Amino acid sequence: MAPDLSTVFTGIRFRNPFLLSSAPPTESESNILRAFEAGWGGVVTKTIGLHPVVNVVGPKTKFLRADADSPHLSMKKRPGSALHSSWNWELISDKTLDWWVPRLGRIKQAFPDHVLVASIMAGSGNDTELRHWQHLAEACQEQGCDALEINLSCPHMDRPDMGSNVGKDKELVSIVTKVVKEVAKVPVWAKLTPSTTDIVIEARGAFLGGADAISSSNTFTSLPLIDADTLDFEVQVDGLVSTGGLGGPAILPLSLAKMSQLTQAFPDKDFSGIGGITTFEQALNYFLLGCGTAQICTAAMLDHAIGPNVIRALNDGLTRFLEKNAAKGWTRVDDFVGLRRDRVVAQSKIRRPTEKDYRGGYDAEGYAAPEEATAKR
Numbered sequence: 001m002a003p004d005l006s007t008v009f010t011g012i013r014f015r016n017p018f019l020l021s022s023a024p025p026t027e028s029e030s031n032i033l034r035a036f037e038a039g040w041g042g043v044v045t046k047t048i049g050l051h052p053v054v055n056v057v058g059p060k061t062k063f064l065r066a067d068a069d070s071p072h073l074s075m076k077k078r079p080g081s082a083l084h085s086s087w088n089w090e091l092i093s094d095k096t097l098d099w100w101v102p103r104l105g106r107i108k109q110a111f112p113d114h115v116l117v118a119s120i121m122a123g124s125g126n127d128t129e130l131r132h133w134q135h136l137a138e139a140c141q142e143q144g145c146d147a148l149e150i151n152l153s154c155p156h157m158d159r160p161d162m163g164s165n166v167g168k169d170k171e172l173v174s175i176v177t178k179v180v181k182e183v184a185k186v187p188v189w190a191k192l193t194p195s196t197t198d199i200v201i202e203a204r205g206a207f208l209g210g211a212d213a214i215s216s217s218n219t220f221t222s223l224p225l226i227d228a229d230t231l232d233f234e235v236q237v238d239g240l241v242s243t244g245g246l247g248g249p250a251i252l253p254l255s256l257a258k259m260s261q262l263t264q265a266f267p268d269k270d271f272s273g274i275g276g277i278t279t280f281e282q283a284l285n286y287f288l289l290g291c292g293t294a295q296i297c298t299a300a301m302l303d304h305a306i307g308p309n310v311i312r313a314l315n316d317g318l319t320r321f322l323e324k325n326a327a328k329g330w331t332r333v334d335d336f337v338g339l340r341r342d343r344v345v346a347q348s349k350i351r352r353p354t355e356k357d358y359r360g361g362y363d364a365e366g367y368a369a370p371e372e373a374t375a376k377r
């Protein structure tokens with residue numbers, strides 16, 4: 001009998017734990033329908049706002065590549081190079097809520113058993129702006145969306161009360177989450193920015209506001225590289241660039257570190273892991289650290305726009321993993337979620353070559369005694 005890939009996350013049943021994250025793969029009805037046909041367990045729509053946005057002239061996303069035989073990194077496509085990361089400065093959906101509403105309803109009608117999550121974003125500077133969050137939430141859930149993901153993490157919004165600027169402010173995170181929860185009839189996931197000192201602080205704000213789960217990471221604030229010949233940024237318009245977001249393989253270890261902090265601080269809460277996933281083995285890291293679902297963007301963008309081969313490989317990988325570990329009694333994802341969460345410890349807890357204790361620099365051990373250090377000056 002084939003293993004059961006299904007899982008329940010924030011009370012919602014998924015046929016498998018893999019979702020397309022909010023990004024170009026989920027920006028249209030046709031893409032989302034294709035994604036469900038291809039086998040994705042869920043889809044988070046491209047972030048929906050009330051008003052249309054206008055994107056920059058030229059490419060909104062480019063891919064940084066590394067050479068195998070030199071330290072060269074560049075966005076220039078060349079033979080033998082491997083993907084390092086994606087870089088984007090794309091804003092939220094350039095379609096309005098009115099455009100999205102009938103499409104969300106049609107998608108849900110066509111695929112009632114697949115999970116459709118609406119990603120939403122508004123300003124948060126005053127009561128009117130906060131009501132926009134509620135308006136977006138109500139409109140999407142009325143169309144049958146199974147959950148809402150509140151985007152508190154887009155790294156290139158100018159307004160101080162939008163995107164990652166909200167995600168950097170624990171009070172605003174809490175307020176926005178609470179406002180959405182007031183009207184939400186479906187679970188609310190808060191997508192946080194990794195670009196803060198201690199993501200646990202903002203996550204606490206989200207949980208205090210009533211979030212049902214945290215999604216992490218969005219892209220990391222970053223710049224494209226400067227070309228040494230032209231002295232121009234590899235992505236620019238009229239010589240100018242703004243900070244944008246780094247995704248793809250380069251952020252996998254960075255995002256895992258954020259996730260480890262989160263799942264250790266809130267072991268009983270739900271987390272959706274995002275960042276740098278292409279293969280099942282990479283997604284497994286997130287499951288073992290305590291995530292119940294995993295989301296994918298960059299890898300899917302590079303695979304026929306919605307990742308048909310990526311999702312096939314993820315499902316095959318999970319199937320093989322469950323078969324291989326059947327003797328341990330593992331029959332579903334839940335059986336191994338969080339199994340390595342507590343293996344991440346303070347550095348002083350790692351064994352030393354001698355029996356001697358190291359107390360993390362809290363005593364003089366490992367350093368010269370104060371009088372010795374003074375004498376040497």
Ligand SMILES: Cc1cc2nc3c(=O)[nH]c(=O)nc-3n(C[C@H](O)[C@H](O)[C@H](O)COP(=O)(O)O)c2cc1C
Binds near residue numbers: 086093
């Ligand atoms: C071109 C592009 C557009 C994106 N747009 C959104 C968005 O509208 N809303 C959002 O929450 N995340 C957005 N993201 C972030 C992704 O959903 C995801 O969090 C990030 O890319 C990390 O995953 P990855 O390493 O699999 O790419 C975008 C990413 C890219 C590359």
